[in-house]
Amino acid sequence: MEILKKRILKDGIVKDGNILKVDSFLNHQLDIVLLTQIAQEYKKRFANKHITKILTIEASGIGIGAIVAQQFNVPLLFAKKSKSSNIGDDLYTSVVSSYTYNTDYTITVSKKFLNLNEHILIIDDFLASGNALKGLIDVANQAGCTIEGLGIVIEKGFQSGGNYIRNLGYDLQSLAIIDNMDNNIITFKS
Amino acid sequence: MEILKKRILKDGIVKDGNILKVDSFLNHQLDIVLLTQIAQEYKKRFANKHITKILTIEASGIGIGAIVAQQFNVPLLFAKKSKSSNIGDDLYTSVVSSYTYNTDYTITVSKKFLNLNEHILIIDDFLASGNALKGLIDVANQAGCTIEGLGIVIEKGFQSGGNYIRNLGYDLQSLAIIDNMDNNIITFKS
Numbered sequence: 001m002e003i004l005k006k007r008i009l010k011d012g013i014v015k016d017g018n019i020l021k022v023d024s025f026l027n028h029q030l031d032i033v034l035l036t037q038i039a040q041e042y043k044k045r046f047a048n049k050h051i052t053k054i055l056t057i058e059a060s061g062i063g064i065g066a067i068v069a070q071q072f073n074v075p076l077l078f079a080k081k082s083k084s085s086n087i088g089d090d091l092y093t094s095v096v097s098s099y100t101y102n103t104d105y106t107i108t109v110s111k112k113f114l115n116l117n118e119h120i121l122i123i124d125d126f127l128a129s130g131n132a133l134k135g136l137i138d139v140a141n142q143a144g145c146t147i148e149g150l151g152i153v154i155e156k157g158f159q160s161g162g163n164y165i166r167n168l169g170y171d172l173q174s175l176a177i178i179d180n181m182d183n184n185i186i187t188f189k190s
Numbered sequence: 191m192e193i194l195k196k197r198i199l200k201d202g203i204v205k206d207g208n209i210l211k212v213d214s215f216l217n218h219q220l221d222i223v224l225l226t227q228i229a230q231e232y233k234k235r236f237a238n239k240h241i242t243k244i245l246t247i248e249a250s251g252i253g254i255g256a257i258v259a260q261q262f263n264v265p266l267l268f269a270k271k272s273k274s275s276n277i278g279d280d281l282y283t284s285v286v287s288s289y290t291y292n293t294d295y296t297i298t299v300s301k302k303f304l305n306l307n308e309h310i311l312i313i314d315d316f317l318a319s320g321n322a323l324k325g326l327i328d329v330a331n332q333a334g335c336t337i338e339g340l341g342i343v344i345e346k347g348f349q350s351g352g353n354y355i356r357n358l359g360y361d362l363q364s365l366a367i368i369d370n371m372d373n374n375i376i377t378f379k380s
Contacts (some may be wrong), residue, residue: 026301029266029267032256059248059270063256066253067257067260075220099335
């Protein structure tokens with residue numbers, strides 16, 4: 001998605017440790033005009049899929065998830081992050097290892113809102129190691145719902161998450177795949 | 191807002207301790223059609239205000255904040271919650287006492303994204319004690335920006351936050367103000 005790649009080149013800031021800061025438009029301050037264009041792009045890419053619900057994870061997935069849900073005219077469901085493993089049995093849970101914070105957390109989704117009949121599109125802002133996505137796939141599979149696809153805004157193509165999830169057979173659509181960020185120069189997979 | 195009040199009566203669940211669960215449509219699963227109607231209502235109520243940015247707080251403010259930002263055609267900025275008080279000087283911070291979790295946390299907003307020239311509308315899903323809103327007002331005042339108004343989806347009118355903020359002179363618009371939830375019966379201020 002060219003307009004997104006241009007925006008990353010213009011406003012993205014590369015930090016030590018292969019960190020890409022895009023907090024001016026994607027995950028602290030949100031450019032809703034760009035997010036709407038992103039949502040329209042997903043609508044195009046998943047046009048032949050029957051989607052009944054968007055699933056994402058707090059916090060930075062919620063903004064893009066809401067705009068995507070509006071585009072598909074379906075509800076948004078976001079998984080919550082919990083430090084506690086003492087959780088009620090009315091929840092689907094999955095343990096996620098955080099690369100950024102070097103710790104584990106548990107994601108939770110109320111069983112009331114995911115079931116066999118749902119056809120979901122999983123949305124998130126970033127994909128690197130893929131651990132958060134694997135957690136979302138895990139809760140979706142526990143619920144028995146159909147994963148129609150996964151939509152990611154920015155994938156770090158030099159980390160393993162994207163290929164792992166594609167190799168599981170899922171339709172993963174990343175709108176910008178970063179090939180390399182060495183020496184603060186961002187290049188994309190064509 | 192009648193359609194919102196009807197939805198609260200239909201799907202809201204009152205729990206011990208004056209807790210109102212609206213997780214089927216507002217803060218876990220999000221009914222984006224309803225949220226769009228809510229955003230249009232704010233657009234009407236703040237029609238004469240010049241708004242340049244929406245400010246909210248993670249996590250449950252982000253969904254409604256994104257849809258409101260879209261309606262006003264401005265960016266969304268969400269304050270982050272941090273347990274750490276060891277925070278860089280490129281951030282505005284404010285300490286918030288949480289009623290729900292009986293603990294303090296620090297909210298942070300990057301100084302880059304709030305300044306003297308911004309005219310903001312503060313959005314959140316719930317208002318009870320008002321501590322989160324007071325934190326958002328505090329960071330906005332540190333930045334010197336103009337607070338044009340505050341839009342709340344559900345206010346617990348029997349708690350002190352709403353009147354405290356109105357008495358400061360702010361234009362606070364709550365779309366449903368709950369008068370009483372005793373014996374699991376929800377009544378609204380007319």
